Amino acid sequence: MELTSGFTRIQSRIRTSRISREFGIDTLAEHLESYLPEPAIARVRAAYEFGERQHRGQFRKTGEPYIYHPLAVARILAEMRLDATTLIAAILHDVIEDTDAARDEVAARFGKEVANLVDGVSKLDRAQFHSREQATAESFRKLMLAMTHDLRVIMVKLADRLHNMRTLEGMTAAKRALIAKETLDIYAPIARRLGINSMRVELEELGFANLYPQRYAVLQRASRSITGDRRSLLREIEETLSRGLAAEGIGANVKGRRKNLYSIYRKMREKHRRFLDVFDLYGVRVIVDSVDDCYRALGIVHHQYRPITEQFNDFIANPKLNGYQSLHTTVMARGGIKFEVQIRTREMDQIAESGIAAHWQYKLGERVGKLGNLDAEEWLGHLTEMHVGEADSLTFVDDLRMDLFPDEVYVFTPKGKIIRLARGSTCVDFAYAVHTELGDRCVAARVDGHLAPLNSQLESGQTVDVITAKHARPNAAWLHFLKTAKARNGVRNFLKNQRADKAERLGQRLLDKSLSDLGLSLRRLSRTDIDRGLSEMDEPSLPALYAAIGLGKRLAPLVARHFLSGDAPIAKGRRAKPLAVEGTEGLVVEFAKCCHPVPGDAIHGQASMGRGLVVHRFGCAYSRRKGASADRVELTWADNVSGEYNVELRVTASNKRGLLATLTAKFADSDCNIENITFPERSGALITIRFLVGVHDRHHLASVIRRLRRVAAVERVERC
Template sequence: MELNGLTRIQSKIRTSRISREYGIDALAEHLETYMPADQIAQVRSAYEYGARQHRGQFRKTGEPYIYHPLAVARILANMQLDATTLMAAILHDVIEDTDAARDEVAQRFGSEVAALVDGVSKLDKAQFRSREQATAESFRKLMLAMTHDIRVILVKLADRLHNMRTLGGMSPKKRAQIARETLDIYAPIARRLGINTMREELEEKGFANLYPRRYEVLLRASRSITGDRRTLLREIEENLSRAVAAEGLTATVRGRRKNLYSIYRKMREKHRRFLDVFDLYGVRVIVNTVDECYRVLGIVHHRYRPISEQFNDYIANPKLNGYQSLHTTVLARGGIKFEVQIRTREMDQIAESGIAAHWQYKLGESVGKLGNLDANAWLGHLAEMTEGERDSLAFVDNLRMDLFPDEVYVFTPKGQIIQLAKGSTCVDFAYAVHTELGNRCVAARVDGHLAPLNNQLQSGQTVEIITAKHARPNAAWLHFLRTGKARSGVRNYLKNQREDKARELGERLLEKALSDLGLSLRRLSRTDIDRGLAEMGEASLPALYAAIGLGRRLAPLVARHFLASDAPVAAGRRAKPLAVQGTEGLVVEFAKCCHPVPGDAIHGQASIGRGLVVHRTGCAYSSRKGASNDRVELTWADNVSGEYDVDLRVTAANERGLLANISSRIADGGCSIENVNFPERGGALVTIRFLISVRDRQHLASVIRRIRRIPQVEKVERS
């Protein structure tokens, strides 16, 4: 009892301290420095409503829940954001965690605040099959809301930042899970939007909670060398301040320590020891104009010897998030390397606040262009990727790829600069220019020379994409693409193509099933069609065709839904088998257990998610796994085309040169060898399995005859 009483006293003391430092009065006092009284009153009103809604709710750390949204609002107030954003921050959990509805929030505080709150609110997990899908779908919703109003992500980042500051109440497993999500998604988003103040703290706290032991080791190591480095840092600051002032320039010179997560990443990516990371500390010089940036660069290089390969001009070539600065690495006393960053005050503002600078109260601007930060460009790209990728888990994967720290800069033939992720290929470039260009590309010219589509691009290259009218994306591209937009474009095209093929196949399967019952689609009345669709819960015939083609519904069962109640079923009727053309693409699969080829007797089985799987008649696997109602009688169409895999088993005398001899005969027969399974050499006879591609059964017979003519071969048979 005494322990419980002590805990309650400690909680009350902590709550009282938080109320004084972070309560609504403290927030209002801070807002008076940049916001008019009527808007501060609106923020207070939002607080009073939020406090009523969250009454009785407590966080795991013990304080009343309302202190969390207040802390989120304080983070944004420190960035001098507008009243609408602060109201949304205070109310950001009321729709998700209380009985408040969006309409009520809109009625009290306006539709703008309600839209921001709804954008941050997670979806109900009960709607989804798994926690991962619910999280991905909620994140997709957040990103879509962000494309309409960037302040949604500012509220979410501030929310995540305060949660990271108060992770102590969570279990170690939950802390690690939240920290990983922060490092994988939220810190990169803050980096992508140029909000370095948030990004650095998110990375630091994410690293400390995901890898606590590694964090402690690096923290101790950094403290152990702090003495000498700090003395040197102060010396450099004083020297540069005097040198800049001697040239008649006004500048702010300050030292900095790189965050431990950045150091950890550099150690892992470049396989360096801690002592080999030279930019543990650095100096930042802030001046008034771009001209002064380059003048200060000359001063730095005059005082300290530069390392030429470690210089970056991000003023002439800004990063995608709008970041601009001159970076140079120089040698100080004792041969110690340190980095100097030189930028204007406006560049420094954007480097610290990024896209949030657009919404800072004193600027009074909406999302647009500030300095070299073009918010609309990335938001437009994000909107396209969000709408194009309907699978939320795939969308999150694409976004992870797109949140990259490094870029390459390449040119179109007309001189337009295209910024891409490091390691991007010609296909990434094509999709960055236009989705249709990516869908039709077949090759590329890089600096005037032909290059394959998977060629990785380097900064400064000029790229021209070669297209063809009937070209289309290839699923194999997904293995080398580096940008989310390109991956989303390819996957979206393939999905649409798959659905088109599925509808076509589904219509043919349903027509065949109806013909078995003495019916046809053309003779069905509108009433029978509508009744059948209603019974099955399908919105339209095309949707039903797609479900049949993809194997989600069985055509014989679907056909019976279209029978009129008094319609007789044709007895003993035998319809013509469905003709397989070999061009059905993604919705017709040729079974790997028996490898059917044109000329074989075949049947099909409907498989959920795979569409129609074609087997050879008599296939043992098909007989075991199949059911009578999912079996489809098939035949080959007269105009069948393409090449088909066949598994051959060759038994022969184990002599030198056997494999080369057989391979030569197969090639002479006009076949490609897809795979060879050659067991270890042992006895007098050896069995080799070849996976080859043939046009039809006659082509296969010709190849088998060629192999049998080899003296060492004793038997050739299909597996």
């Protein structure tokens, strides 16, 4: 054991020595001399000295001093030639979260810009949240919001995640798998979305290896087993294309490459293919000087090898959302082996590898980080909309996952404008992508001139014409088929505003009724009494108070007492009429599932926090048990009540062949929709079936029950 312990210490010292040489501040400074001036390098050194003091005594799970991690993060960003401010933030990215250093101290020493970047990367304190998931979601949302203000925040975070993925060996298998899954779900797609291909590929490869180590090992062995034949063919293709391009006077760099294993694995899963059926394990990239040369080179490739026409994409004319541009064509080589060829200019190649980071221009004394990619700017603007429109962080993260899609479809407006959408997007997604108001008012669509349902999934090349109506409104059911986060956010925002509006109207009616019970009314209240009552309840305005009452956050009878003058006795006023329920109040009036009231039933209301007014039947045991008298609201049905209301029926019958078919036919004859069927009890020859059905009122319900009782096999029909 002593020998083992000594060997472990020696290994640790060797590893620490190696890391010190590789990621030491001198090595970093030497690299920075190639593109940063000396004063900027001096600021980076000062940041290292401060960070080293703050992290002194802290060690990573792998055993080396903690400071080597932020230095490694800075080195990753330095290789992308990012500015000194970003590198300083990288070195200090954990000091606020993991040491005694405060944000103000960082700002005083290194400037407000560095402090903002470090604060943006820092996670929130887990202790203030109910669950790990909520804490993670809130921290991630904070990161995304900081990214919309300065994109360098996400560059630091991606580099931080990349180095963490490179050094996962100190973690348990379960922890490695958890971090790897998060990397594949969130961080690699963000790198893809921003076009940072070099980071994206390594994050995917490391994530795949740690999440599915056995699958990774199997694919790695399989890939190596076929390398020999493909390698020789790859060299032959490189030489053939190089000669052909040179003969036409096109200066080109032709190089072969192997696709990363995660891309191969994903293609096998998505297209249900065996490893040997994935034809583009290897590919060829052709780098030329100009866009004109790209198309000329395409002709030479197709002259040398037979193209597969259905596997051609022109991402130069139609760039991807992350700014990626290239010509992709798949050709048939010797032996029937298919190869993908990518053709692009040198500038396109730089953007394909570094993405948004390729747009950074280091200029001494000037602000950096301005985007040169309009698509990325549009996406960041969309992230801001998502943040403002969605209060729940877990929902925000789910929407973001949906928005980080790997594939797109290209569809056209009637005027020929190209709209890029996530694969699987529908006509409603298209409408919201064009304009929020168009999405809010769409009622139908024409796809290539033919009428199509709003949930129709779109394909590349289609022309979509959205049909609108002046009084149309978004439907909550759309949320079940929408693909893009922008469309889902648009529908949710409309429903929230609609709910707030209806809650305000309901709250005003409830308050007026409670004031009437005290011999008062809203119209007779003085401005002084109103202002005093609002101040006591800490509400900014009457509309805000109405909305709080309508949503069940405040009880109208208690609120009414705040508007009484201090010395005024409570008048025994004429009892107000019960509040009339029309059935069209929407999201702020809910019909209780414990008793399923329908028009014609004697009813009362129960104020419920966050749900608004819940309508119960008189005599409902659950309502009596759970509700306080102050929560109760007298209700009646309005004369013009309409719609369909769910009610539950329990049918006990002889268990005969064809019974269910007979009963469902009776419901259909009664113009009654069946929402759900359950079989809770079966005792000998008898069976009990529960039906959740929709009826218009008590008269309709009575008619349905009479029809069921006429069935010979039926013993009892009871309303639950």
